Amino acid sequence: xxxxLFSNIITRQVxxxxxxxxxxxxxxKYYSLLxxxxxxxxxxxxxxxxxxxEWLDVLTGTRARLERSFYAMDELxxxxxxxxxxxxxxxxxxxxxxxxLRNDPTRGFPLSRDHIKAIALDMFAAxxxxxxxxxxxxxxxxxxNPTIMKNxxxxxxxxxxxxxxxxxxxxxxxxxxxxxxxxVLRLYPPGPLLIPRECVQDCKINGYDIPxxxxxxxxxxxxxxxxxxxxxxxxxxxxxxxxxxxxYKDQHFRFLSFGSGRRICPGMSMGVxxxxxxxxxxxxxxNWDLPAGMSKEDIDMEEQFGLGMHRKxxxxxxxxxxxxxxxxxx
Ligand code: HEM
Numbered sequence: 449x450x451x452x453l454f455s456n457i458i459t460r461q462v463x464x465x466x467x468x469x470x471x472x473x474x475x476x477k478y479y480s481l482l483x484x485x486x487x488x489x490x491x492x493x494x495x496x497x498x499x500x501x502e503w504l505d506v507l508t509g510t511r512a513r514l515e516r517s518f519y520a521m522d523e524l525x526x527x528x529x530x531x532x533x534x535x536x537x538x539x540x541x542x543x544x545x546x547x548x549l550r551n552d553p554t555r556g557f558p559l560s561r562d563h564i565k566a567i568a569l570d571m572f573a574a575x576x577x578x579x580x581x582x583x584x585x586x587x588x589x590x591x592x593n594p595t596i597m598k599n600x601x602x603x604x605x606x607x608x609x610x611x612x613x614x615x616x617x618x619x620x621x622x623x624x625x626x627x628x629x630x631x632v633l634r635l636y637p638p639g640p641l642l643i644p645r646e647c648v649q650d651c652k653i654n655g656y657d658i659p660x661x662x663x664x665x666x667x668x669x670x671x672x673x674x675x676x677x678x679x680x681x682x683x684x685x686x687x688x689x690x691x692x693x694x695x696y697k698d699q700h701f702r703f704l705s706f707g708s709g710r711r712i713c714p715g716m717s718m719g720v721x722x723x724x725x726x727x728x729x730x731x732x733x734x735n736w737d738l739p740a741g742m743s744k745e746d747i748d749m750e751e752q753f754g755l756g757m758h759r760k761x762x763x764x765x766x767x768x769x770x771x772x773x774x775x776x777x778x
Pocket of ligand 1: 458570571574575576578579582633637638639642643644704705706707708709710711712713714715716718719720723
């Protein structure tokens with residue numbers, strides 16, 4: 449459901465509508481296609497890490513799966529473009545705006561149909577999965593740390609009272625919740641190796657010669673947990689961000705969950721607020737328990753190997769809806 453929530457946020461922005469109505473998301477063609485794309489993008493594909501061994505991806509059938517998804521996605525984006533060209537979009541959705549810019553003479557270069565499809569795909573590919581991953585690890589750490597869960601839940605419920613709904617405008621007042629999300633992103637950067645770079649010139653790093661055109665990976669996961677920059681680096685401690693200036697756009701390269709430099713995540717503010725909003729709602733509306741007979745030490749913390757750092761096994765929790773006191777008449 450969190451996958452559906454964050455995908456809907458993106459499709460509402462890009463196409464002006466949800467990928468599915470409530471409850472029927474699993475039967476939506478977007479749902480299965482996006483899931484497959486995220487699996488392929490986020491999973492371990494040998495050629496991503498060892499370009500010389502790309503041929504193995506052909507043998508394992510990964511390349512064929514990639515191509516099938518590519519054509520299915522292309523078809524879907526073509527359908528959306530057609531719909532939008534016939535006036536089926538909202539005036540402020542991303543696709544309508546991009547289509548409107550196609551023939552803008554003030555632009556330095558023409559925006560082609562392929563450009564528009566690539567931008568839309570980029571938004572899907574980059575926009576929802578990291579939020580799903582962050583929410584998942586966030587709930588995991590809160591279940592492992594009941595005091596932090598209680599503090600966060602007390603803050604959300606104390607601030608909202610019986611308002612009955614957490615809104616985006618409430619989030620700015622939920623200071624502790626913001627620290628929690630920051631700490632989740634420190635320990636579990638959804639893209640632990642960021643997006644690969646290619647060296648544009650020969651260089652030397654720590655005595656190693658790195659030739660031009662080498663594919664380089666930045667290990668944000670390791671930097672975010674480096675004990676030279678972080679006290680008790682492995683411990684989940686939201687308070688560490690309380691009275692300091694370490695931000696998502698850290699200028700000292702200690703905190704790289706959104707990358708850095710020219711290719712830093714352009715969806716950072718939106719990603720953070722979407723996760724905060726979803727987490728605040730989960731804490732506001734439900735009390736959370738582990739399944740009977742399970743203790744917090746039993747929670748499996750293994751990470752899936754690949755470009756996107758999902759939990760290896762699903763987090764299974766028992767949610768009990770909070771009962772609100774009746775609203776007072778106005
Ligand atoms: C918690 C949420 C998110 C996290 C942790 C995250 C993280 C990242 C990271 C690590 C990168 C690579 C940066 C680099 O290599 O330096 C990236 C790139 C990107 N992100 Fe995000 N992201 C999130 C949400 C979003 C959202 C909501 C959007 C769009 C609506 C988005 C759009 C993009 C795009 C388009 C890129 C590629 C930028 C480029 O290559 O120039 N992200 N993101």
